Amino acid sequence: MKKKNHSSPFKNSLVLASTTAFLTAGSTAATVTLIDSSTNNGSFDDAITDPGNSTGGTTTGTGGSGGQRYARTSGGTIEIPGWNISSPDGGFWGVNHSDSTASYDGLQSVVVNDNAIVAITSQTFTGTFAAGDAFNFSAAFGNRIVGDAGTNQVAYNLRLRFNDTENTQLDLVSTVFQDPTGSYIDYNGTANYTGSGATEVFLVATMNNKLAGAGQGMVDAISLSYDAIPEPSSLLLCLLGGLGFMHRRR
Numbered sequence: 001m002k003k004k005n006h007s008s009p010f011k012n013s014l015v016l017a018s019t020t021a022f023l024t025a026g027s028t029a030a031t032v033t034l035i036d037s038s039t040n041n042g043s044f045d046d047a048i049t050d051p052g053n054s055t056g057g058t059t060t061g062t063g064g065s066g067g068q069r070y071a072r073t074s075g076g077t078i079e080i081p082g083w084n085i086s087s088p089d090g091g092f093w094g095v096n097h098s099d100s101t102a103s104y105d106g107l108q109s110v111v112v113n114d115n116a117i118v119a120i121t122s123q124t125f126t127g128t129f130a131a132g133d134a135f136n137f138s139a140a141f142g143n144r145i146v147g148d149a150g151t152n153q154v155a156y157n158l159r160l161r162f163n164d165t166e167n168t169q170l171d172l173v174s175t176v177f178q179d180p181t182g183s184y185i186d187y188n189g190t191a192n193y194t195g196s197g198a199t200e201v202f203l204v205a206t207m208n209n210k211l212a213g214a215g216q217g218m219v220d221a222i223s224l225s226y227d228a229i230p231e232p233s234s235l236l237l238c239l240l241g242g243l244g245f246m247h248r249r250r
């Protein structure tokens with residue numbers, strides 16, 4: 001025998017109304033953009049004027065299509081808008097554009113040549129972060145083949161570091177990229193903050209090109225934003241409001 005459905009269409013409509021109110025309240029938390037192509041130089045394309053601490057082993061100039069080029073071969077730091085770029089052990093690395101495959105977004109990207117590891121550190125962002133806050137990210141990782149028959153491997157990592165007592169770190173991406181054709185790949189995703197009480201966060205991107213092959217690694221088009229979890233008090237008020245609405249209508 002078929003079970004009788006005791007729910008009336010009217011009651012179902014009340015549940016729907018309550019659910020809609022809940023979702024509306026939850027979505028009012030604004031997305032805060034920390035890095036994208038137009039915020040804090042996520043495309044690495046902002047004009048570079050006399051980057052600090054770029055003496056010694058530095059070559060500067062204009063890339064093949066008009067982008068700027070600041071490269072180093074002896075360690076140190078290149079300071080560009082929004083970022084500090086450093087290499088602990090030399091090699092050839094920097095902000096570069098020399099041909100049509102060297103940038104994913106605009107004219108400039110960060111490049112690491114063979115036998116170098118590069119750390120790309122964002123400026124520090126302040127906020128009030130709570131466990132569960134969602135950090136949304138994307139980046140394009142490039143593999144540019146330079147005379148090595150497509151064997152080049154580059155290890156890429158994006159990591160968030162928070163200033164809480166737990167020293168929370170979130171690994172957003174950790175991967176080794178090898179593409180015999182030379183190309184970019186897109187990464188995007190979301191990671192939830194797991195610590196408590198952080199008031200500052202910054203992003204560290206690293207490229208390790210000491211793996212197989214002598215090509216170049218590149219990173220471009222980094223974006224980072226976060227959505228704060230709704231305050232518990234507002235969730236509770238919303239839930240109570242929904243229940244009260246249902247009660248009045250019964």
Ligand SMILES: [Ca+2]
Pocket residue numbers: 043044045103104105106107108109220221
């Ligand atoms: Ca770019």
Ligand SMILES: [Ca+2]
Pocket residue numbers: 114152153154208209210211212213214215
């Ligand atoms: Ca390599």
